[in-house]
Amino acid sequence: MAHHQNIVILTGAGVSAESGLGTFRDAGGIWTKYDLEEVATPEGFARNPALVHEFYNARRANCLDAHHNEAHTALGRLQAEHPGRVTLITQNIDDLHERGGATGVVHMHGELLRALCAACAHRWDAPREMDPTAPCPSCNAAATRPDIVWFGEIPYHMDEIYSLLTEADLFVAIGTSGTVYPAAGFVSEARAMGIATLEINLEPSEGSALFDRTLHGPATETVPEWVEGVLGA
Template sequence: MKLVVLTGAGISAESGVSTFRDPDGVWMKMDPMKLATPEAFAADPALVHGFYNARRAQLREVEPNAAHRALAQLERKLGNDFMLVTQNVDDLHERGGSRDVVHMHGQLQQAWCRSCDTRISWDEDLSTGTECPNCGSAGRLRPDIVWFGEMPYRMDEILGALDTCDMFVAIGTSGAVYPAAGFVEIAANAGAETLELNLQPSEGTRLFDDFRHGPATGIVPAFVDEILAR
């Protein structure tokens, strides 16, 4: 079985990571156009750095949960027949044991130097004066996050996997953010079985063959147990 899993904010929410699009989410309290666009960074890089520094600090206070660990177990079993794609910029999948995670929206613990085009592991604060350890340029590092208006990473790999998978599963996603919201239709059109695992119905629930709703820490391990028992 070839399996593609897409995860969103809902899988990390139970670990204490703030969501973005829920009624009490980050974008209900803050203007994303002032924090998550190239134009916002150009206009006020200190403000943008401060926002992502706070998110990076929050990430140090949380731990992976049973859903993260269950998906790592599935990866170990299926090997190259398994692709884990996440919209999340946290590292909870990796800390939960996953070895090959496609971060389509970038990673909070990476910086991107706009001078030398190098991506660097980064766990500390960034500022307008931070020097790139690769080329020495000051003030040219930005969070390695895919902002509004930018192309998600590794799309060719993701689309290729969706075209050839036997099953597509979306976990903890809103079904509102494209291109990820369209993955279910791509997989279904290629003949794959589709399943939504979410706390509650998403905007795209009707597009799936099947759905199960409840906390990720319960329904994801149960799903993994079913797959491993096949």
């Protein structure tokens, strides 16, 4: 296995699915009980902030009660033990990477455990249950929302992410469907720069053909096996 000095890893919902945090497409999952236009857009929040908070309170409780799995732990170990640089970029809004030992995780879609004031953009740690009438601790406006990137909003840290990609010599996508942009375009960006690419997923994604290598199977099995190979190289 080639030795890579600078590894950039993008993770998606498939990394946390085995911890009980459902993906968008899970039948019977929490996403199927709500209209995404009503709970995951700025317009939905403007219409009915109580409904949006109800939805994210349920997701936050699910996250807080979940446990990180072997994939999270393996990636934390890779970051700690790899002699080069390992950067984790995640589309996930849970904190399971951090609980698995990872540091400096780039949360491009925000964080479920953080709150944001829609009036003044102040951010703080979210309580387990958020309330639309709760005042912002900075400006006192009753405009508290989850610090989540909703549909129609620009993901966080995009300049930093593209800068990180340019410095990588291996780009790895783990547990992501390859359908949500801009993240779905990262593999093409990497290929254009001559960066080696690897997909680790339960099954081939829509963009699997764009990767140099693919590994398929449950994240709790494939990710630790890959990490062992990298650290043993």
